Amino acid sequence: MSDPTGILLVDKPGGITSHDVVARARKALDTRKIGHAGTLDPMATGLLVLGVGPATRLLTYIVGLDKTYTATIRLGQTTDSDDADGQIIARAASSALAAVTDERIAAGVAALTGPIAQVPSRVSAIKVDGRRAYALAREGAEVELKPRDVVVSRFDVLADRRGDGCRDLDVVVDCSTGTYIRALARDLGAALGVGGHLVALRRTRIGPFDVADAAPVDALAETPLRTASAAAAAVLPAVRPDAEQAADLRHGKRVSGLADAFTGPRAAAIAPDGTLVGVIERRGTGPAALVKSVMNMPEEHA
Known part of the structure; x- marks a missing residue:
């Protein structure tokens, strides 16, 4: 059985720290690799966004959201x-x-x-x-x-x-x-x-994540994770490379034919099978512009 990966929305209660929530999630999901996109004080309640497994890499693109x-x-x-x-x-x-x-x-x-x-x-x-x-x-x-x-x-x-x-x-x-x-x-x-x-x-x-969709801390083990591809597409423009382009991006190659598919500096590249390849950035300008992956998801965990 592969290790869990994805994004978990949690409704933190008052009186515990954000680290306490992470510790409970680690126990509930039986994995150590869990991070968060911004803490809440013990007095505060509400939305914590947790990254699980390789999807912790997406937290970089979530922590800075309004x-x-x-x-x-x-x-x-x-x-x-x-x-x-x-x-x-x-x-x-x-x-x-x-x-x-x-x-x-x-x-x-x-x-x-x-x-x-x-x-x-x-x-x-x-x-x-x-x-x-x-x-x-x-x-x-x-x-x-x-x-x-x-x-x-x-x-x-x-x-x-x-x-x-x-x-x-x-x-x-x-x-x-x-x-x-x-x-x-x-x-x-x-x-x-x-x-x-x-x-x-x-x-x-x-950002696009709402506490109404978050799970209480006593239900983390039964709460399905949001896939990395769904979470990435919620916070970034989504582009869909073909299978060959997806493979090239995973191997660090610069790829043509995708630069016009998104505006802004970055996009989520989603493979034909619906899994997340990674986050890509544009290299160059005009018709000759290429894209390159700046954050890859491991293929076996995508």
């Missing part, structure tokens, strides 16, 4: 981690919180929509001098992270609830990879002068 989150931002309280897992370090006066009008919230959200320069949370996994920022922060070190250019294409308030000394906003965010929703909560609260942090987060989409 994402959708639903979240709850609590205004009026600031934590040292920008989320509910941290300690509250500041509380806004009731008068300041009462002065936050719907119009001010709308203006603050608008200012954080579109291309923005975002400073990641100090407890993020970004490396500073070879160490994770969160590890330095736990040791009490001063962590200064540089702003990163991200794009928030949608930041909508779905519900607004007033509580005792706080105000909770349920929001939905569409954003580019590398966007920190915790940082959006922090920055919105700071702009409004009352502080803010994240109290709930759920990732509902990564």
